[in-house]
């Protein structure tokens with residue numbers, strides 16, 4: 086079985102590549118990082134270290150890689166033969182890889198009538214839907230029917246904390262032991278892949294929103310509040326009492342939003358929250374606040390981890406103010422890091438437009454939306 090995986094980065098190697106290997110796939114990574122591609126082809130294996138008191142090292146074998154800038158034709162060839170395609174490149178990169186994927190799928194459709202599924206493993210609601218939309222923007226009207234028949238785009242939720250790596254071996258990845266990979270079953274074309282560690286569900290929406298609005302909402306607190314307080318790592322920030330108060334408050338607010346939207350059991354949701362807070366305190370991984378805070382424009386988007394749970398909280402509680410989420414949003418608006426393109430761009434947007442217009446542009450919040458006023462108060466509190 087051949088899997089073609091776009092993005093040989095942290096989650097690509099430390100999570101998807103590992104699970105595909107355990108399910109007996111040969112994984113061909115596609116990446117733009119020439120050094121990573123070369124190293125994978127040289128070693129044809131890499132280690133994943135499960136970071137815990139009793140750490141365990143697993144060797145992932147049966148891997149190769151293609152540089153999509155230097156060898157796009159090889160990517161097309163790999164797509165023609167693939168049994169599964171996955172991605173972990175970042176939500177904003179899906180549009181960029183979609184053209185080459187469309188070319189590969191068009192070529193494949195000429196000779197190979199076997200169905201194929203493409204699973205985007207990104208932190209967003211509807212990642213595979215977005216990939217499909219972008220791929221379809223590169224094909225002709227005449228190809229639509231064949232694509233509809235042959236290619237499935239099941240949405241997915243992936244959860245495993247994989248920090249930026251600082252290992253001597255450039256391919257080794259240190260990951261937290263916990264993981265969850267949930268995929269939408271009805272969207273598959275042909276057979277559902279036999280990957281033991283995947284949980285197949287009928288409707289992904291509750292799973293991805295629960296994950297994004299708990300794990301990632303929670304993570305944003307030590308990232309943005311922690312950065313504001315001068316902390317370097319998530320673990321350091323998590324030991325601060327103020328951060329602990331805000332994360333508990335923010336997760337109670339986002340919890341209310343998802344519990345009321347999906348009728349989740351309150352006690353079970355609280356257990357889920359407590360477990361996540363424990364994961365952020367794992368002393369065996371070192372995760373920089375700047376990794377978790379990366380891309381603040383994306384993270385302040387209308388459907389992402391901060392604005393969406395805050396506005397749903399207001400809706401389901403009849404207008405109660407999401408104070409702790411608003412504090413985190415204010416810290417995200419205040420996030421400064423010169424090496425992060427989006428952070429620099431965000432500060433420029435704020436300097437040019439002020440907070441209210443920025444919230445309109447970046448977060449889709451109207452000036453008279455009740456959440457805008459709550460955020461504004463927290464921003465003013467920072468000044």
Ligand SMILES: NC(=O)c1ccc[n+]([C@@H]2O[C@H](COP(=O)([O-])OP(=O)(O)OC[C@H]3O[C@@H](n4cnc5c(N)ncnc54)[C@H](O)[C@@H]3O)[C@@H](O)[C@H]2O)c1
Nearest residue numbers: 092093094095096116117118173174175176207208246247
């Ligand atoms: N790291 C985590 O803890 C984690 C957990 C769950 C989900 N995710 C999600 O997984 C995705 C990837 O995150 P990551 O942490 O692995 O990031 P990363 O930066 O470590 O990896 C991204 C990889 O994509 C490659 N890439 C960039 N542009 C490309 C292109 N045009 N074609 C092919 N490859 C390209 C990069 O070179 C890099 O190797 C994101 O959507 C993220 O939200 C990350």
Ligand SMILES: O=P(O)(O)OC[C@@H](O)[C@@H](O)[C@H](O)[C@H](O)CO
Nearest residue numbers: 208243244245246247301304377
């Ligand atoms: O990957 P991002 O930038 O969407 O979010 C940063 C972190 O919160 C994220 O990578 C988590 O570590 C991950 O989602 C855990 O499953």
